[in-house]
Amino acid sequence: MKDITIIVMGASMGGFNTYRKLLSLLPADLDAAIFLVQHVGKMSEDILAPLLDKCGPLTVVEARDGAKIEPGIIQVARPGHHLLIKEEQISTPVGPGINRNRPSIDVLFKSAAAYHGSRVTAVLMTGYQDDGVDGLNSVKLCGGRTLVQDPEEAEYPELPKNAIQYAQVDHVLSIEAIAAKLTEKAQQSPSKPVTVPDELLKEIRIYEHPMSSIEKLEEMGAPTSLTCPECGGALRHLEKNSPSRYICHTGHSFTEKSLLQGQTEKIEEALWGAVRMMKERVRILNRMVHGSNEKGMKKNFEYDLQKIEELNDQARIISDFILSGVFLNPVREKEN
Numbered sequence: 001m002k003d004i005t006i007i008v009m010g011a012s013m014g015g016f017n018t019y020r021k022l023l024s025l026l027p028a029d030l031d032a033a034i035f036l037v038q039h040v041g042k043m044s045e046d047i048l049a050p051l052l053d054k055c056g057p058l059t060v061v062e063a064r065d066g067a068k069i070e071p072g073i074i075q076v077a078r079p080g081h082h083l084l085i086k087e088e089q090i091s092t093p094v095g096p097g098i099n100r101n102r103p104s105i106d107v108l109f110k111s112a113a114a115y116h117g118s119r120v121t122a123v124l125m126t127g128y129q130d131d132g133v134d135g136l137n138s139v140k141l142c143g144g145r146t147l148v149q150d151p152e153e154a155e156y157p158e159l160p161k162n163a164i165q166y167a168q169v170d171h172v173l174s175i176e177a178i179a180a181k182l183t184e185k186a187q188q189s190p191s192k193p194v195t196v197p198d199e200l201l202k203e204i205r206i207y208e209h210p211m212s213s214i215e216k217l218e219e220m221g222a223p224t225s226l227t228c229p230e231c232g233g234a235l236r237h238l239e240k241n242s243p244s245r246y247i248c249h250t251g252h253s254f255t256e257k258s259l260l261q262g263q264t265e266k267i268e269e270a271l272w273g274a275v276r277m278m279k280e281r282v283r284i285l286n287r288m289v290h291g292s293n294e295k296g297m298k299k300n301f302e303y304d305l306q307k308i309e310e311l312n313d314q315a316r317i318i319s320d321f322i323l324s325g326v327f328l329n330p331v332r333e334k335e336n
Contacts, residue, residue, distance in 0.1 A: 003119060003189075003190060004032070004033050004069060004071050004119065005031060005032035005033070005071070005119055005121070005185065005186045005190070006032065006033055006035070006069070006085065006112050006116045006119050006120045006121070007032045007033070007034045007035070007120075007121050007122075007123070007182055007185075007186075008034075008035050008036070008037075008085070008108050008109055008112045008120060008121070008122045008123070008139075009022075009034070009035070009036040009037070009122075009123040009124075009125070010036070010037045010038075010105030010108060010109065010122075010123070010124050010125070010127075010131070010132040010135070011036075011037075011038055011039070011105075011124075011125040011126050011127055011159075012038075012039040012105075012126065012127025012128055012129070012131065012156070012159055013039070013126060013127050013128050013155070013156040014125075014126035014127065014154065014155030014156045015038045015039065015125060015126055015127060016038065016048070016051075017155065018125050018126050018149070018154070018155065018175065019036065019038065019052055019055070020052065020055045021175050022125075022175050022178060022179055023052055023055045023056035023058065023060070023074070024055050024056045025056070025175070025176060025179035025180075026056055026057070026058055026179055026182065026183065027057070027183055028057035028058065029072075030058060030071075030072065030182070030183060030186055031071050031072070031186050031187070032071055032072075032182070032185075032186040033069045033070055033071050033072075033073060033075075034058070034073070034074040034075070035063070035074070035075050035076075035077075035083060035085060035090070035108060035112070036074065036075075036076055036077065036108075037076075037077045037083060037103045037104070037105045037107075037108050037132075038076070038077070038103075039101050039103075039105075039127065039131070040079045040103075041079065045079070046062055046078055046079060048076050049061055049062045049076040052074070052076065058072060058073070058074050059072065059073050059074065060074040060076060061073060061074070061075055061076070062075070062076055062078055063075040063076060063077055063078060063081075063083050063090055063092055064090075064092065065090070065091055065092040065093075066089055066090070066091075067089060067090050068088060068089050068090075069085065069088060069089060069090065075090065077092070077103035077108065078092060078103070079103075080094060080102055080103075081093065081094060081102065081103060082094075082095050082098070082102055082103050082104055082107045082108075082207060083103050083107065083108050083111075084107060084108070084111040084204065084207060084208055085108070085111045085112045085115060085116065086111070086115055087115050091208055093207070093208050093209075095107075095207055095208070095251060096230070096231075096248075096250055096251035096252040096253070097230060097252055098131070098207070098252070098253045098254075099129070099130070099131040099253065099254055099255055099258040100230070100254070100258050100261065100262055101131050104131055105124065105131045105132030105135055106131055106132055106133075106134050106135040106253075107135075107207050108135065109122050109132060109135025109136060109138060109139055110134075110135050110138045110200060110203065110204060110207075111204050111207070112139065112144075113135070113138040113139040113141065113142040113144055113196070113200065114138070114142065114196050114200050114201055114204050115204075116144075117142040117143045117144065117190075117193050117194055117196065118142070118143030118144055118190040118191040118192065118193055118194060119144070119190040120139050120142070120144035120145070121139075121144060121145045121146075121147065121182060121185050122135065122136055122139040122144060122145070122146050122147070123147045123148075123149075123178060123182070124136055124146075124147075124148050124149070124159065124160065124163050124167075125148075125149040125154060125159070125160065125175075126149060126154040126155045126156045126157070126159060126160065127154075127156050127158065127159035127160075128156055128158050128159060129158065129159065129162070129255075129257050129258055129261065130159065130162040130163075130166065130243060130255050130257050130258070131159075131255075131258065132159065132163070133159075133162050133163050133166050133167045133243055133255070134167075134243060134245060134255065136148075136163055136167035136168065136169065137166075137167050137168055138200055140167070140168040140170075141194070141197065141200075142194050142196055142200075143190075143191055143192070143193065143194035145170050145171075145185060146167065146168060146169050146170045146171075147169075147170065147171050147172075147173060147178055147181060147182075148160050148163045148164060148167075148169045148171070148172050148173075149172075149173070149174075149175065149178065150172050150173060150174050151164070151172075153174050153175065160172075162243075162257075166243045199238075203238075203247075206247070206251050207251065221236035221237045221238040221239060221246075221247065222236060222237050222239060223236055223237075224236065224237050224246065226246065226259075227248075228246075228248035228250070228252050228254075229259065229262035229263050229265070229266045230248075230250075230252045230262065231248060231250050231252060233248035233249050233250055233252070234248060234249065235247065235248050235254075235259075236248070236249075243255045243256060243257075244256050246259055264327050265327075267327070268322060268327045271318050271321070271322055272322065274315075274318060275315045275318050275319055275322075278311045278312075278314055278315040278318075279311075279315055281307075281311055282308050282311050282312060282315075285304050285307055285308050285311070286308065288300070288304050289301060289304045289305060289308070
């Protein structure tokens with residue numbers, strides 16, 4: 001395969017409008033293969049590529065398993081599928097969620113870094129949390145270049161801010177400046193190849209073939225007492241990653257922020273489940289109260305009334321706790 005310049009992009013909330021603007025600024029003769037991830041719901045329709053295809057001169061298509069890497073083509077990750085870049089073609093496994101996302105920006109960035117090294121330029125833009133931040137570090141580690149949207153310009157600045165804080169970033173730029181920099185980089189020769197760390201290659205293989213070997217996973221990180229909020233499996237700490245990350249034996253992977261978010265959602269789900277069960281018990285007890293009253297069973301009647309009152313009180317306390325907003329954005333940083 002010839003030395004094709006690889007551009008990888010990732011965005012979360014606010015990404016669609018940002019991509020529209022960026023793609024409109026790229027030239028029709030851009031000599032680079034471009035791949036992008038936009039966080040979407042797993043059940044979303046495959047409409048992103050057709051919409052973005054209308055935004056600029058370059059052809060935009062949905063990424064399909066086994067498709068070749070071609071310059072001048074933008075390939076977009078499909079909902080519910082990761083997007084991995086290999087030596088000469090791409091892979092689109094379903095795989096476990098990474099940072100609770102599928103597709104994951106980290107998967108795209110890390111695979112590009114592992115297989116294409118110094119020929120990669122990675123761009124991380126608007127969004128929440130930190131999917132893609134560790135991927136930027138992998139790109140930099142393998143000799144590539146890293147660009148981040150200026151948080152002052154981003155519709156949702158949390159993701160760019162996390163990148164600036166935790167990743168090795170070459171440039172923090174506006175969208176117009178990012179487009180110009182990508183055009184410039186596509187015309188330059190790549191720097192000298194860098195040896196790809198074994199840990200990164202092992203991680204990429206797990207993304208593509210989850211649960212292929214628990215033994216390989218055990219080589220990657222130290223065991224912890226924490227459990228995966230997705231499947232309940234034991235988590236291992238990948239100590240060499242920044243930001244700090246965890247992975248379970250089925251392949252679910254988390255930064256600390258995404259792990260906290262996953263735990264939060266499980267807690268809220270469990271509490272709403274408790275409220276539902278309490279309300280169901282009240283309904284059953286009401287029937288029993290009616291029966292006890294008809295049969296003149298005063299003691300049972302009074303006991304059941306007391307239990308109904310207690311359950312209603314407990315359900316109200318838990319509901320008020322949830323509705324107070326305690327679970328809203330538990331790990332999001334406050335805006336300055």
